[in-house]
Amino acid sequence: MTRHLVIGGGTAGMNALRTIREEEGERSEITLVSAERPYSRMVLPYYLDRSIAESHVFTATAAVLAEWNVKTQLGRRAAALDTRAGVCTLDDGTKLAYDDCLVATGSSAVRAPVPGADGRGVHSFWTLDEARGVLAHIAPGSHVVLIGAGFIAFTILNSILALGARLTIVEIAPRILPRMIDPTGAELVEGWLRRHGVAVRTGAAVTRIEDRGGRRRLRFKGGRDILCDVVIMATGIKTNLEWLAGSGLRVNRGIVVDERLRSSVANVYAAGDVAEGRDLVTGEPAIHAIEPTAQEHGRVAGANMAGRDATYRGSLSMNIVEVCHLDVASFGAWDDPGAEAFTAVRRERPAYRKLLWRGDRLTGALILGRSSDVWTTNDIGMLKGLVQSGNSLAAWKEHLRGNPFDVKPAFIASRTTATLLPLTLLGRASKAPGTTPVAV
Amino acid sequence: MRVLKLTPDKCTGCLRCELACAYMQTGEFQPAKSVIRVSPFEGHTSYAPYTCTQCAEGWCMTACPVGAITITAAGAKDVLDDKCVGCKLCTIACPYGTMFYDPDTRKAFKCNLCGGAPACADACPTAAITYEEVATADWIGDFAHERAARVLAAR
Ligand SMILES: Cc1cc2nc3c(=O)[nH]c(=O)nc-3n(C[C@H](O)[C@H](O)[C@H](O)COP(=O)(O)OP(=O)(O)OC[C@H]3O[C@@H](n4cnc5c(N)ncnc54)[C@H](O)[C@@H]3O)c2cc1C
Ligand code: SF4
Ligand code: SF4
Numbered sequence: 001m002t003r004h005l006v007i008g009g010g011t012a013g014m015n016a017l018r019t020i021r022e023e024e025g026e027r028s029e030i031t032l033v034s035a036e037r038p039y040s041r042m043v044l045p046y047y048l049d050r051s052i053a054e055s056h057v058f059t060a061t062a063a064v065l066a067e068w069n070v071k072t073q074l075g076r077r078a079a080a081l082d083t084r085a086g087v088c089t090l091d092d093g094t095k096l097a098y099d100d101c102l103v104a105t106g107s108s109a110v111r112a113p114v115p116g117a118d119g120r121g122v123h124s125f126w127t128l129d130e131a132r133g134v135l136a137h138i139a140p141g142s143h144v145v146l147i148g149a150g151f152i153a154f155t156i157l158n159s160i161l162a163l164g165a166r167l168t169i170v171e172i173a174p175r176i177l178p179r180m181i182d183p184t185g186a187e188l189v190e191g192w193l194r195r196h197g198v199a200v201r202t203g204a205a206v207t208r209i210e211d212r213g214g215r216r217r218l219r220f221k222g223g224r225d226i227l228c229d230v231v232i233m234a235t236g237i238k239t240n241l242e243w244l245a246g247s248g249l250r251v252n253r254g255i256v257v258d259e260r261l262r263s264s265v266a267n268v269y270a271a272g273d274v275a276e277g278r279d280l281v282t283g284e285p286a287i288h289a290i291e292p293t294a295q296e297h298g299r300v301a302g303a304n305m306a307g308r309d310a311t312y313r314g315s316l317s318m319n320i321v322e323v324c325h326l327d328v329a330s331f332g333a334w335d336d337p338g339a340e341a342f343t344a345v346r347r348e349r350p351a352y353r354k355l356l357w358r359g360d361r362l363t364g365a366l367i368l369g370r371s372s373d374v375w376t377t378n379d380i381g382m383l384k385g386l387v388q389s390g391n392s393l394a395a396w397k398e399h400l401r402g403n404p405f406d407v408k409p410a411f412i413a414s415r416t417t418a419t420l421l422p423l424t425l426l427g428r429a430s431k432a433p434g435t436t437p438v439a440v
Numbered sequence: 441m442r443v444l445k446l447t448p449d450k451c452t453g454c455l456r457c458e459l460a461c462a463y464m465q466t467g468e469f470q471p472a473k474s475v476i477r478v479s480p481f482e483g484h485t486s487y488a489p490y491t492c493t494q495c496a497e498g499w500c501m502t503a504c505p506v507g508a509i510t511i512t513a514a515g516a517k518d519v520l521d522d523k524c525v526g527c528k529l530c531t532i533a534c535p536y537g538t539m540f541y542d543p544d545t546r547k548a549f550k551c552n553l554c555g556g557a558p559a560c561a562d563a564c565p566t567a568a569i570t571y572e573e574v575a576t577a578d579w580i581g582d583f584a585h586e587r588a589a590r591v592l593a594a595r
Contacts, residue, residue: 011505040505046525051546056506056525292503292533299502320532325543329532371543374472381537388535395592408479411537412490413588415581420535421495429496433507 008104009034012272019302049159116209140164271297278314453487460563503533
């Protein structure tokens with residue numbers, strides 16, 4: 001019986017595990033090692049604003065794992081991987097032998113290296129434990145400072161406001177969301193935030209965080225201090241790869257993988273934030289560090305581990321975040337300096353579109369509009385479809401140059417649906433969650 | 441599986457499908473909440489309805505981080521309200537632009553084929569929308585292409 005070892009029970013690991021059970025021809029043994037119980041990190045903001053119970057974040061309960069016939073080592077960390085012997089050693093010394101294994105250990109939050117960053121009242125927001133910590137400290141009227149105005153900070157912004165806290169965002173770069181949106185978009189979002197009572201301080205370098213009578217005092221290189229109750233550092237993430245030292249796996253920024261998510265060692269796969277998988281638009285290896293890429297990696301790796309020959313065209317980088325009922329979404333190579341760009345801004349709404357082209361194909365897009373605007377939501381999906389399909393828009397390019405908002409007729413009339421319909425990730429129709437067959 | 445077959449040449453743009461859909465889905469005649477959408481083509485000389493194809497991949501479903509999108513007995517992908525957290529990942533994952541989001545309830549919603557008796561097909565007076573045992577397809581692409589070609593050529 002083949003022994004599969006899945007290391008990391010986050011998005012990529014759980015998708016792989018399910019797919020192994022869906023695809024396998026004969027019963028295999030699956031062991032899951034995970035430092036945390038399986039849950040989805042991106043659901044944590046909804047736990048933070050108390051719109052869901054903590055139990056809602058888990059992607060598989062002990063009962064489900066038992067039903068799937070998965071042996072578990074939860075709360076345990078993989079400490080070393082001997083790829084020659086095919087053995088993984090855990091932090092308590094347990095040795096697990098495998099026939100093939102998946103590395104899906106994700107990433108962790110990194111704090112800016114300033115004095116006081118690890119002091120009391122300073123939090124990260126990446127794990128469930130960290131979310132619990134933040135939740136326990138925010139009360140209505142608390143003053144919360146978010147250090148770092150990147151995507152992750154924005155995913156929890158609404159939740160902090162929903163808890164009745166006062167919010168200040170501090171960013172060292174000259175503008176917010178530097179890796180998700182361009183300067184025009186950032187300016188609109190910043191204005192929108194101010195209109196919604198959020199203070200934004202860009203170009204601000206924190207030099208020290210001090211404890212001052214139970215409150216936090218932030219000092220800056222230039223500019224006045226900020227006194228607050230809670231500091232959340234969203235200053236970046238790093239991939240969890242240290243434990244692989246000596247494993248012999250080829251590592252670049254992440255683990256180097258082929259179109260089957262196989263690493264440089266034939267029976268070791270990597271998926272999710274740790275893997276440098278193919279980017280759909282550029283064809284180059286990339287770390288997206290997003291949920292959909294982790295899901296796709298996990299499913300493709302799982303299918304291959306189950307004995308299918310599943311190759312993969314690559315994942316599309318994409319993000320959406322809602323900021324006080326303003327949707328901000330990005331697709332593909334939206335920051336490609338070599339692309340031709342069409343833009344349109346309606347400051348009063350506010351609304352913004354940016355379409356990026358390589359020849360007659362859309363290779364990236366930015367879109368900003370009110371959440372209540374149905375057409376924005378529809379266009380968000382259609383822009384994804386246009387970038388994903390790579391359909392030629394030759395007939396529409398001139399029209400879209402003057403009317404970047406008029407995406408729908410271009411999508412429909414260029415028969416994008418016909419291009420997209422045959423596409424599936426695994427060469428078959430997807431199965432509904434919860435209908436995963438128990439081990440055959 | 442039965443799907444919504446769209447025959448755009450028969451559509452007169454009367455919007456009865458949108459009304460029927462919204463009524464079936466929400467109990468109110470509010471086309472803003474309809475998940476079938478009628479668009480004009482070639483100026484306003486012709487119209488076509490557009491909705492979820494219930495595609496094989498189900499990008500919305502595989503993207504959902506909490507498994508809130510499932511497949512119903514009628515074969516439709518549908519959002520389970522009590523599971524949906526409102527993260528909008530499905531709205532960027534569906535490449536057809538047929539996921540919707542309700543800011544009031546903070547839930548995603550989509551065409552669920554009304555449990556196997558689609559109200560839009562029932563309401564359409566010209567049979568531009570029918571519920572049939574056929575493979576899903578790009579029902580309105582050719583229609584839109586032909587009309588758009590004339591408009592774009594006239595510029
Ligand atoms: C607050 C927040 C909001 C987010 N919002 C979005 C969003 O809106 N959209 C989006 O696309 N993405 C979002 N993300 C990012 C998304 O959650 C990640 O990209 C995704 O979780 C990556 O999946 P993964 O399986 O690679 O890693 P993870 O989900 O991080 O899972 C890694 C697993 O490995 C375990 N582990 C780590 N080290 C070891 C070890 N040595 N041994 C054993 N187990 C180990 C961990 O405990 C964890 O269970 C968000 C993340 C956060 C924190
Ligand atoms: S909403 Fe979109 S992704 Fe989901 S089944 Fe319909 S067409 Fe497919
Ligand atoms: S909005 Fe709801 S249905 Fe859509 S992906 Fe998020 S949780 Fe799932």
